[in-house]
Amino acid sequence: MSFSKNRYTLIATIFALFISLTLLGIEGEAALWDTPVRFANPIKGVHTASQPISGAAWIETGEGVVIIDTLTIPSFAADMMNKIKERGGTVKYIIYTHGHGDHVGGASAFLEDKPQIIANKYLPDRLDKYNYQAEHRARITAEQFNVRTVASKKKWVYPTQTFLGIKTIKLGSMTFELHTALGETDDVCWVWVPELKAAFIGDLLIGSFPNVGNPWKPTRMALRWAKTLEEVRAKNPEHIFYNGAAIHRKGEDALEVLDDTIEAIRTVFDQVIDYINKGVHITEMIHMVKLPEHLKDKPHLRFAYSRLEFFVFNTYRWYHGYFDGNPANLLPGPEKEVMAELMKVIGEPQKVLDRAEALSQTDQAQLGLEVLDVLIQAEPENVKARQMRMKLLKKIRRGDNNLMSRNAYTTFIARDRAFLVSKGVLKAEVKEVKPPYIFENKDEPLFTVTIPGEFVKQAPGNNIFAARAAGSTLSISVNKLEENPDLGQAAQGYADVLKRIGDGRAELGEVTETKLPDGTPAVEFVIKWATKNGVPLTTQALTVYKDGYSISMGTHTWAGKLPDKKILYSITFK
Numbered sequence: 393m394s395f396s397k398n399r400y401t402l403i404a405t406i407f408a409l410f411i412s413l414t415l416l417g418i419e420g421e422a423a424l425w426d427t428p429v430r431f432a433n434p435i436k437g438v439h440t441a442s443q444p445i446s447g448a449a450w451i452e453t454g455e456g457v458v459i460i461d462t463l464t465i466p467s468f469a470a471d472m473m474n475k476i477k478e479r480g481g482t483v484k485y486i487i488y489t490h491g492h493g494d495h496v497g498g499a500s501a502f503l504e505d506k507p508q509i510i511a512n513k514y515l516p517d518r519l520d521k522y523n524y525q526a527e528h529r530a531r532i533t534a535e536q537f538n539v540r541t542v543a544s545k546k547k548w549v550y551p552t553q554t555f556l557g558i559k560t561i562k563l564g565s566m567t568f569e570l571h572t573a574l575g576e577t578d579d580v581c582w583v584w585v586p587e588l589k590a591a592f593i594g595d596l597l598i599g600s601f602p603n604v605g606n607p608w609k610p611t612r613m614a615l616r617w618a619k620t621l622e623e624v625r626a627k628n629p630e631h632i633f634y635n636g637a638a639i640h641r642k643g644e645d646a647l648e649v650l651d652d653t654i655e656a657i658r659t660v661f662d663q664v665i666d667y668i669n670k671g672v673h674i675t676e677m678i679h680m681v682k683l684p685e686h687l688k689d690k691p692h693l694r695f696a697y698s699r700l701e702f703f704v705f706n707t708y709r710w711y712h713g714y715f716d717g718n719p720a721n722l723l724p725g726p727e728k729e730v731m732a733e734l735m736k737v738i739g740e741p742q743k744v745l746d747r748a749e750a751l752s753q754t755d756q757a758q759l760g761l762e763v764l765d766v767l768i769q770a771e772p773e774n775v776k777a778r779q780m781r782m783k784l785l786k787k788i789r790r791g792d793n794n795l796m797s798r799n800a801y802t803t804f805i806a807r808d809r810a811f812l813v814s815k816g817v818l819k820a821e822v823k824e825v826k827p828p829y830i831f832e833n834k835d836e837p838l839f840t841v842t843i844p845g846e847f848v849k850q851a852p853g854n855n856i857f858a859a860r861a862a863g864s865t866l867s868i869s870v871n872k873l874e875e876n877p878d879l880g881q882a883a884q885g886y887a888d889v890l891k892r893i894g895d896g897r898a899e900l901g902e903v904t905e906t907k908l909p910d911g912t913p914a915v916e917f918v919i920k921w922a923t924k925n926g927v928p929l930t931t932q933a934l935t936v937y938k939d940g941y942s943i944s945m946g947t948h949t950w951a952g953k954l955p956d957k958k959i960l961y962s963i964t965f966k
Contacts, residue, residue, distance in 0.1 A: 428443070428471070429441050429442065429443045429463070429468050429471045429472060430442050430443070431472075431475055432640075434631075434633075434640040435588065435590070435631060435640075435642075437451055437452050437453075437566070437588065438450075438451055438452075438588065438590065438631075438633075439451075439452070439475070439476075440633070440637045440638065440640065441463060441468075441471070441472040441475070441637075442636070442637070442638035443463060443464065443468050445464055445494050446461070446463045446464040446468070446494035446495070446497075446498075446636050446638070447461065447463075447635050447636025447637045447638025447639070448460065448461040448462055448463050448469075448472060448495075448498070448636050448637055449461065449592060449633055449636075449637035450472070450476055450481070450483075451566060451568075451585065451588075452479070452481060453484075453563045453564030453565055453566040454564035454565045455484070455563055455564030455565075456481070456482045456483070456484035456485075456563055456564065457476055457481040457482060457483050457484060458484060458485045458486075458487065458561070458563060458566070458568060459476075459483055459485065459486045459487070459502060459507070460486075460487045460489060460583055460592045460633075460637060461487075461488065461489055461495040461496075461594065461636045461637060462486060462488075462495065462496060462497065462498035462499040462501070462502060463494070463497065463498035463636075464493065464494045464497045464498060465497050465498055466497075466498050466499075466500045466501040467501075468498055469497075469498025469499070469500075469501035469502060470498075470501040472498070472501070473501050473502055473504075482505050483502050483504075483505040483507045484505070484507055484508070484563055485507055485508050485509075485510060485561060485563070485568075486499060486502055486507050486508070486509045486510070487509075487510050487511070487568070487570065487581065487583055487592075488509070488510070488511040488512075488515055488551065488581060489580065489581055489582060489583070489592065489593070489594025489595070489636075490512070490515065490518075490575075490576065490577045490579050490580050490581065490594050490595065491511070491512075491515040491518035491519055491522075491577060491579050492576075492577065492595070493522070493546075494636065495594065495595075495636060496515075496519070496548060496549065497546075499548075499549035500547075500549050503549070508552050508553055509549065509550070509551045509552045509553070510551055510552070510553045510554070510555070510559070510561075510570065510581070511551035511553075511554055511579065511581060512554065512555070512556070512572045512578075512579040512580060512581045513554040513555060513556045513572070513579075514578050514579040515551060515554065515579040515581075516550050516551065516554065517579075518577065518578075518579055519548040519550060522546065522548070523545040523546065523548075526545050532608040532609075534803065535608065535799065535800055535803045536606075536607075536608050536796055536799055536800070537795075537799060555570070555572065556572050557571075557572060558570065558571055558572075565587065566585055566587055566588070567585065567586055567587060568583055568584075568585055569583065569584040569585070569586065570582075570583055571583075571584065571623065573596075573616070573620040573623070574613040574616035574617065574620065575595075575596045575612070575613065575616065575617040575620050575621075576594075576595050576596070576602075576603055576604075576612055576617070577612075578613070580594065580596065580620065581594075582594060582596060582620070582624060584624075584627055584629075588630075588631060589627075589628075589629055589630035589631060590629060590630065590631035590632070590633065591624050591627060591629040591631070591632045591633070592632075592633045592634075592637060593621075593624055593632060593633070593634045594634065594636065595634065595635060595636070596617070596620060596621060596624070596634060597621075597632070597634040597635070597639075597649060597650075597653060597692075598634065598635050598697060599634075599635055599639055599692060599696075600692065600693070600694050600695070600696035600697050600698075601656070601693050601694060601695050601696070601697070601698055601699065601700070601703075602617065602653055602656070602657060602698065603697055603698040604617060604657065604660075604698065604702070604703045604706055604707070605698055605699075605701075605702030605703040605704070605705055605706030605707070606698065606702060606706070606796065607702060607705070607796065607797075607800070611706050611707075611709050611710045612706055613710070614657055614660075614661045614703065614706065614707050614710070615657075615658075615661055617657055618654050618657040618658050618661070621650055621653060621654045621657070622654055624650060625647070625650045625651065625654065628647075629646060629647075630642055630643060630646070631646065632646045632649070632650070649692050652687055652690050652692065652693060653692070653693070655684070655687065656683060656684075656687055656693055659683070659684055659687075660681055660683065660700065660703055660704070660707075661707055663680075663681045663682070664677065664681060664703075664704055664707040664708060664711070665707075665711065667680065667681070668708065668711055668712055671717065673716060673717070674704075674705065674708050674712075674716060677704055677708065678700075678701040678704045678705065679701075681700060681703075681704050682700075683700065695794050696793070696794065696795060697794070697795050697796065698794075698796065699794045699796070699797065702796070727769055728769050728770065728772075730769075731765070731766050731767075731768075731769035731770040732769075732770040734766050734770070735766060735767060735770040735771070738766070741767050741771065741774060741776070741777065742776075744763060744764060744766060744767040744777075745764070745767070745776055745777065745780055747760070747763055748760040748761070748763050748764040748780050748784065749780065751763060752783070752784055752787060757784045757787040757788045758788060760784050761781065761784045761785070761788065764777060764780055764781055764784065768781060773811075775812065775815055775817055778808045778811055778812060779808075779812065779817070781804075781808055782805050782808040782809060782812070785801045785804055785805045785808070786801075786805060788801055789801040789802065789805070
C-alpha cells in the first residue's frame with residue numbers, strides 16, 4: 393500500500409482514528425472492535441495487516457513466514473492467520489517489537505505451527521507488570537483513551553527466546569537482523585531485512601510527534617530513542633514500517649521522517665537539560681521549550697497523541713528527581729490538609745469561586761483551574777466548586793486537539809457531571825425527537841429516539857441495554873460531538889470505515905419500525921452527517937434490535953452486541 397506524502401500523517405495511524413473518535417464522542421472501543429482488519433501488500437514478499445489501534449506484518453521467505461507483531465486481540469490476528477494460510481504460509485517465527493498490548497495481544501492465534509517467539513530480554517517483565525498492576529492500568533487507560541475498562545489479568549503469550557544486543561535469523565531467502573534498543577519502552581526490538589532494505593521499527597515512529605512523554609506512564613528514554621532512530625537511519629533504508637506495521641514509507645520520504653524525528657527529539661532534549669542545569673522550575677520549563685521553527689509545520693510531528701509539555705515532564709523526571717528546590721515540597725504534608733488551611737485563611741469559598749470565574753473571563757482558564765483547586769481539595773463535595781471546575785475544564789478542552797490531554801479533561805468533566813447528577817443539581821435531559829433534530833456542541837446525548845412499547849415486549853428480561861422498562865433511557869453513549877477544524881482531515885483516510893464524519897452537525901431523519909431477515913423486530917434510524925456549516929457528507933443507518941445493532945455507512949456495515957458496545961445515541965423506551 394502506498395500513499396502520497398501529504399496523506400500519511402494521522403491517516404493510516406491509530407492516532408488519527410482515536411482522535412476522530414475522541415473528538416466525536418464515540419467511545420473508542422466501539423469502532424475498535426467493530427472495524428475489520430485491512431490487508432495490503434506494499435512490497436514484494438511483505439504483507440501488512442492493520443486495524444485502528446494496531447498493525448502487524450508478515451514476510452514470506454520461501455521456507456516459511458516471519459510475523460512481526462500480532463495485532464491487538466486474537467480475533468483480529470485470526471483473520472491475519474487465515475490470510476497467511478490462504479497463501480500457503482507456515483509461521484516459523486514471531487517477533488515482538490515491544491510489549492505493548494496492541495503488539496503482543498493477538499499472538500495466541502498464530503500458535504498452530506508452533507513458531508519460535510523472539511523478544512527483548514525485558515519484555516516478559518513488562519507482561520508480568522501488566523498483570524500485577526491490572527487495577528491501576530485499567531484506571532489510567534480509562535482516562536488516557538476515554539473508554540470504559542475492566543481490570544483483568546490476561547493470558548499473554550510469552551516469548552520462547554529473549555536476547556540483548558543483535559540476533560540474526562536466516563530463513564529461506566531472507567535475513568532478519570534483530571536489534572534490542574530503548575525508546576518508547578525498555579524492551580524494544582527493531583528488525584532490519586537487508587534483502588528488502590526494509591526496517592520494521594514498531595512504535596519508534598507513530599505518524600505524529602513521538603510519544604516520549606505520557607502523563608500516566610513510566611519515563612521514556614528520549615536520548616536513547618534518538619540514538620536508536622539514528623541506528624535505523626544508518627542502514628539507509630528504502631522502506632520503513634512503523635506503528636506496528638500499519639504505516640509504510642519509502643525512499644526520501646522515509647529518510648525525511650527519520651531525520652526530522654531525530655532532530656526533534658534531540659533539540660527538545662537539549663533544551664530540557666539546559667534548563668535543568670540553569671535551575672529553571674518545571675512549571676516554567678514546560679512553557680519555554682519549543683520545536684525548531686522549520687519542524688513546527690511538519691505533519692509527521694503534529695501534537696496529535698503526545699505533546700511537547702509531556703516530553704518535557706518526562707525528561708525532567710528522568711534527569712532531575714522529584715525535589716523542585718522548594719523546601720516545602722521536600723517532605724510535603726497531605727495536599728488536602730494544606731488546602732484546608734489555605735481556605736481558613738481565605739475565608740469564604742465564594743472568594744475562590746469569584747476569582748476562578750474572573751480568570752476564566754480573561755482567557756486564563758488554566759490559572760483559574762489551579763486557583764479553584766484550593767477549594768476543591770479542601771471541600772471536594774462543594775457543589776458550586778464542582779460546577780465551576782466543569783465549566784473551566786470545558787473551556788480548556790475546547791481548544792485542545794491533543795488526544796491524551798483532551799481525554800483527561802473529558803474524564804474529569806464526566807466525573808463532575810456524575811457528581812452533580814447524584815446531588816440532584818443536574819438531570820439527564822431526554823428530548824422528544826421531532827426530526828430533523830440538529831445538534832451542535834452539546835453535552836447531552838446527541839439525540840434520543842423513542843421506541844414503542846411493542847418493541848420493548850420483544851426484548852424480555854433485564855438486559856441492561858436492550859430490555860429497559862417503558863419510560864427508561866438506554867444511553868449507548870453520552871459523549872458529545874464537538875467542533876474541531878482538524879477532524880475532517882483526520883477521518884478522511886478511513887473512508888471505508890467511517891466515510892467522512894462531520895465536524896459539528898448531524899440530523900436524525902426517518903425512524904422506521906422494521907424486521908431483520910429472521911423476523912426479529914427492529915427499529916432503524918437514519919442519521920445524516922454534515923459539516924458545521926451544513927454541507928452534507930454522508931448518511932448512516934443504525935438498526936437497533938433486541939440485543940444488538942448494526943450500522944451501515946457507504947459500502948461498509950458492521951455490527952455488535954449492545955451489552956458490550958457503545959455508539960452515538962441515547963434511546964428512550966416508552
